[in-house]
Amino acid sequence: MSFDRKPEVRAEIEKLTHTKIVAGVPLHDSYLQMIAGVNENGAVITAKRQWLTIPTSAAGTRKASEIPGLFKPKGKNILAVDNGGELTVMFILKKSVKIPPRPFIWTTREKNRAKYARMVREGVIEIVRGKSTADILQHKLARTMANDIRITLRDFFEPTNAPLTVERKGKNDPLMDTGRLIGSITWTFLGSGE
Template sequence: MDYLSHHQVVIGFFGAEDSLLLTVVRANEYGAHIVPKKGKFLWVPSRQAIKEFGKSVKTKDVAAKYNLFVPKGKRVACVNKNKKLVVYFYLLRKVDIPARAFIRKTGLDYSSKYKRIMRAGVEAIMYDNATGKQLLAKLGKEGVKDMREVMLRWTKPGNAPLTIENKRGANNPLVDTGQLQKRITWQILPLGGD
């Protein structure tokens, strides 16, 4: 019991404060308003650009291979392929990502389950020689499983039409490659510590 009074289990994502992983998590959990840092537009790759150059395609990648240009009065960057214009980037003034509070929802949806696990765990410590560390580990594993489930079930708000097109019609807003779900983990930390 002394262990439980000095330790906690933390479930979620861990990394440097400015890591790409935590940036993506924050953008999904709280929403984000993205505007260009330079120039007037964000250059968002089309499905063709992603298919040909990969998910991390940059304008310089396409420009190194093709004559990339913006048709007058359009908000797209194209390539002329056999006298046919093929869109490689959409030019957007901003992107608004709505909040999808999957971390908070997991805590709310499963709070009674976690209370039951805690009660059973405390009884196991008192009567069956279980440990506080075992109880916190069980809570951590359950929390990871539950958070992954919440992410898989999430439907609203859905993806933007451009995102759906780039994901070949998929509209599961918190699942793309599954990498985010794989990165959910848990740690036992001292109470009040990092």
């Protein structure tokens, strides 16, 4: 590095050290932040009123309020409809459900830690040589991190979905349902003051 490039290189390195890359669900989306948090750490969800209504495949994506003729048979923890004398179970009633941890962000970070460190080392060398900038390195790293999170989401199978969930979804893919979570994965940059 020539002596006259030192201030320029120092400024680029300073940018790197004062910027944090945050990859994952959008910071401003409280619903997706909650979904990510529940999946990262697991949770027990308890009914706010009397029951949680867990849909069966017969209910599909409908809410209980959207199904005419829905009733709770005496002594049973279900909501059903009467189809000519035969009950079709639409919801299972539970006091609480336990969602196991599926730490897709943590898994991605741990699995790719060495790759990200290598990318930073190689990027800094390119900056020193005058062939790159802090912005280029940060965007490349952020895109890679977001793509790696999407891959982890797509390939995450353990712990499996509950049997009722597998029946409703028609498959066992614990972190995939509507595609909203995987489609939201992005990145942002935070400065030292944020």
